[in-house]
Amino acid sequence: MKRTFVMAGALALAALTMPAKADKLDDIIASGTLRCAVVLDFPPMGFRDENNQPVGFDVDYCRDLAKALGVEAEIVETTFPERIPALMSGRVDVAVASTSDTLERAKTVGFTIPYYAFENAVVANEKSGIESWEDMKGKTIGATAGTYEAIWIEGRLKEWGAGEFRPYQNQADVFLALSQGQIDATVSTVEVAEANVKSGKFPGIRIVDKAPMVPDYVGLITLREEYGLINYMNLFINQQVRTGRYQELYRKWVGDGEPADLTVKGVYR
Amino acid sequence: MFDTALTVNDLLFLARGAGMTLLVTAIAVGLGTLMGIVFGVVRYQVGPWWGAPLTFFLDIFRSIPLLIQLVLANAFVTTVLGFRVSGFTVACGVLSLYTAAYCAEIVRGGIEAVPQTVRRAARSLGMSWGQDMTHIVLPLATRVALPSWIGLALGVMKDTSLVFVVQVVELLKSTQILITRLQEPLFLLLICGLFYFLISFPIARFGGYLEKKWLAND
Numbered sequence: 001m002k003r004t005f006v007m008a009g010a011l012a013l014a015a016l017t018m019p020a021k022a023d024k025l026d027d028i029i030a031s032g033t034l035r036c037a038v039v040l041d042f043p044p045m046g047f048r049d050e051n052n053q054p055v056g057f058d059v060d061y062c063r064d065l066a067k068a069l070g071v072e073a074e075i076v077e078t079t080f081p082e083r084i085p086a087l088m089s090g091r092v093d094v095a096v097a098s099t100s101d102t103l104e105r106a107k108t109v110g111f112t113i114p115y116y117a118f119e120n121a122v123v124a125n126e127k128s129g130i131e132s133w134e135d136m137k138g139k140t141i142g143a144t145a146g147t148y149e150a151i152w153i154e155g156r157l158k159e160w161g162a163g164e165f166r167p168y169q170n171q172a173d174v175f176l177a178l179s180q181g182q183i184d185a186t187v188s189t190v191e192v193a194e195a196n197v198k199s200g201k202f203p204g205i206r207i208v209d210k211a212p213m214v215p216d217y218v219g220l221i222t223l224r225e226e227y228g229l230i231n232y233m234n235l236f237i238n239q240q241v242r243t244g245r246y247q248e249l250y251r252k253w254v255g256d257g258e259p260a261d262l263t264v265k266g267v268y269r
Numbered sequence: 270m271f272d273t274a275l276t277v278n279d280l281l282f283l284a285r286g287a288g289m290t291l292l293v294t295a296i297a298v299g300l301g302t303l304m305g306i307v308f309g310v311v312r313y314q315v316g317p318w319w320g321a322p323l324t325f326f327l328d329i330f331r332s333i334p335l336l337i338q339l340v341l342a343n344a345f346v347t348t349v350l351g352f353r354v355s356g357f358t359v360a361c362g363v364l365s366l367y368t369a370a371y372c373a374e375i376v377r378g379g380i381e382a383v384p385q386t387v388r389r390a391a392r393s394l395g396m397s398w399g400q401d402m403t404h405i406v407l408p409l410a411t412r413v414a415l416p417s418w419i420g421l422a423l424g425v426m427k428d429t430s431l432v433f434v435v436q437v438v439e440l441l442k443s444t445q446i447l448i449t450r451l452q453e454p455l456f457l458l459l460i461c462g463l464f465y466f467l468i469s470f471p472i473a474r475f476g477g478y479l480e481k482k483w484l485a486n487d
Contacts, residue, residue, distance in 0.1 A: 031353045041449045048450050052282050052443075076436055077446075089340065090348030091436070 025228040028093050034071050036062035037078040037086045037095035044191055044253040045098045045116075057253040061115065062096040064245065065220075068236055084109055087221060094222045094233070101219045110224040112233040113269060115240070117215035117260035120149050121193040123175075124208045128184035133209045138162040142174050142183035149187040152213055175202045187211050194255030207257065215260050237262075274451045275460075286443030287464045293357075293439060294426040297364035301425070302418070304365065305372020310402075312373060313380045330370035336431050338363050343435045356435035364432070368425050375417045379410030412483055419476030423469050440464055 028034050038058045040046045046056040054075045066073035078086045083095045087109060098118075101111045124130035128139060136153070137160045143150035145167035157163040166183055168174045171192060177183050179202035188196075193207050220237070222229050240246045241262060250259035308327060312320040330338065343359045346352050383406050391401045433442035444461040448454045 027351075033353070040446075048446060050276070051278060052446055052450065089344045091343065 023228045024093060024223065024226045025232055028071060028229070029069060032071050033074050034062070034066040034069055034094070035074045035076050035092045036065070037083050037092040037097050038062060038075050039080055039083070039097045040075075040077045041079075042098060044195065057116070057249055058096045058098060060249055060252070061240075062094075064240065065094070065096070065233065065236055068239075069232075084221070087223065094220055094229070096220055098218045099221050101217055105221075108224065109221045110226060110230045111219040111221055112230055113237055114217035114219050114262045115237045115246075117217045117262060119190050119215045119260045120152075120187050120211040120213050121190045121207045121257075122185055122187055122209045122211050123178065123193045123197070123205055124185040125178055125181050125183070126204050126206055127181060130185050130208055133211050135208075136163065136185050139184035140164045140166060140182075142166040142168055142177055142186050143188070144168055144171050144174055149189070149211070149213070152211070153187045171196075175205065178205050179203060190257065190260075191254055194257075198255070207255075210257075217262070273453060273456060275447070275453070275456070279447055279451075280460075282447070283440065283443050283460065283464060286438060286440040287468060289438060290426065290429050290440040290465075291468055293360055293364065293429045293432060293437065294422070296361045297368050297425055297429070298422045300361070300365035301368025302372050304369035306376050308369060308373035309376025309380065313377050327370040327373055330367050335363070335367060335428055336434060338367065339431060339434050356432070356437050359435050360429075360432035360437050364425060364429065367428070368421065371421050371424075372418070375414045375421065376410070378417070379414035380406055382413040383409045415476060415480060415483075419473065422472060426469055426472070427465065 022030070036058075038046045038054060038056075040048055040054050040056075042056075042058075044056055046054065046058045049055045054077065059075055062075060063073045076086065076092045078092070078095070078097065080097070083097045083099060084105070086092045087095055095109075096115075098116065099105065099111075101114060105111070122130070122133045122136065124135075130136060130139065136156070141153050141157060141163060142165075143153055150165075150167060154165045157165050166177070168177065171188065174183075174186050174188070175196050178186050181204075185208075190207075190210070196202055197205060197207060220233050222233070240249075246262075247259055250257075308323060312323055317324075339360065342363045343356065346354055346359060387409070388401055388405060391405045392398075396404065429439055430441040432439055433445075438446070440461060444457050448457050451457065
């Protein structure tokens, strides 16, 4: 009799100390809120409008995910270095924050398939006659010194053995030089290119082609062990592309071109 | 001519931030003072030996930086205990305990400042402990404690600028949001400082006024 009593006590204690373990997907649905970490000083992915409300591609993407889950979206502003700590300390459920899917990060957090990719565009002066990226051969090309795209184009020009490379201190100088015809073309991320063309500050330039560089793929992230949620989000990203919402958001926030292809040829995932 | 992109809308946004700062301060100072009075009286009454656990508990809140307290408390409540509470609740809870820890010391100091002879006189007139506390100790101790308490309230108001770590958009966070958008850091910080001054100055003056008024009655 006494032993059963002790056993019952031990069982009750075990039940008390053991946390009720539902996975994060269940938790989010049960709580009715999806908390997304979004970086809000990174237009057009995340920024604030004139009413200081968060807007941008990532903000809409989080809202779409919340809608799919049937819950409310809560945008939690984080900086780039704070994204993963916010996730680990439980302040947010997922980060929709343009996170590049590096293997180093994947040791800490769980990545979904890419939901966006940062590509590079060739922007040319209209008078230069450049129609595709190969036309840059033999032309004067400028870029911001030391950037990934500058190193890439300098390498191409060397390879072709024709053309001149001009480094500049910052992006604004590059576009000014391009607009004034001092250089024939430049290579920059599509988002920057679109924003500069749209701004109207640099007349006579246009986006002619995408540069064939490996895009910077970014994924949604959550805790490494939350397979249920990662699985759900993978399907969600697939549906976003399938339903055309991905293109719609791209047109809304980035520009009129085609959004990046999120698959890599010759390999799964 | 001085040029700024700041709009009336943005000023209202800052004012809402200031409102949040005031709200968090009011809750923290209100609850903190109530708890501080209870803790302070208990500590005085039970003596250093029996009061040791309480002293230790309060010392935790006094010695760990508030920023760390906020982050850890938030993680503990939401992740370990699994409660979905708002950052606002966590901020108010932590700041109240933080205020209480300081207030308890102020209260204890105030009580100790009342001369033992006065209290013995009160008891020998037949007053109960409660009557002694409310009619003798309370008015005398309040006069001693008021300046420190005003200082504490103003300190807590400025400490609320840390609650942004638990997603509460108060005055300083609102300013940072505008700085990110408008890229006018010095001008915006100037305005933010002005807002802080506008809400702290009346409290400081009110304290001065009370002190003067009570002095006249002595």
